[in-house]
Amino acid sequence: MPKRPLDTIDYRILAALQEDGRMSNLDLADKVGLSPSPCSRRVHLLETDGFIRRYVALLDPATIDLPVHVFVNITLEKQVEASLETFERTVLERPEVLECYLMTGSFDYLLRVVVSDLAAYERFVLDHLTRIPGVASIKSSFALKQVQYRTALPLGHLAE
The missing domain is CATH 1.10.10.10 (Winged helix-like DNA-binding domain superfamily/Winged helix DNA-binding domain)
Incomplete structure (x- = not known):
């Protein structure tokens, strides 16, 4: 507010x-x-x-060899405070994770991850995500094309 x-x-x-x-x-x-x-x-x-x-x-990811964008749905074994804090603390340390949201619905977290290639994503998953205590499932969706990307927030509702 x-x-x-x-x-x-x-x-x-x-x-x-x-x-x-x-x-x-x-x-x-x-x-x-x-x-x-x-x-x-x-x-x-x-x-x-x-x-x-x-x-x-704002950098162009493709020009710095980070063309792979992955949206990752994470489900925890339990949504208890300790598990949430552990997951969030660990994810905050990972530079590949550009965004992380605690969600409602069928999974607990949505991550936006950027990496150089599939092998780098595999390393990220195996070396980091799977090692976070309490992670029950990891589901990845790879972006084929970025149709729109904005950083400017809409302000029209504030001027009314």
Whole structure:
């Protein structure tokens, strides 16, 4: 939940920075209709208040030899706190795991994993996932093609 109400300018700043986080303050101020100093103060407040978590560079996985994307459904033997904590702590240490979600439904966790090839995925499964205590099943789905990938969150619902 937002810590403070945002106004139209805040939404414009957030939208612009989601598209180009390296935009200069001068360009951002021009784009959102502010002078540079108030724009800089607003960006700082958005960062301080937690609306902006961090700035990153998005790499193309194929160009750095990580073309294989795998969605992994994990089922634990028991959904008890200790098992959940052990699984989550272990997964947080694995750089191949880009996303991990605790789920409702027919499995307990959904992972998004990226690796260089099938052999690397096999090593990841055998050397890491199967060694986590309490893992009952691992089901993998390999992405054939990425149809859409976004990092920008939709903001329209906030401006209403």
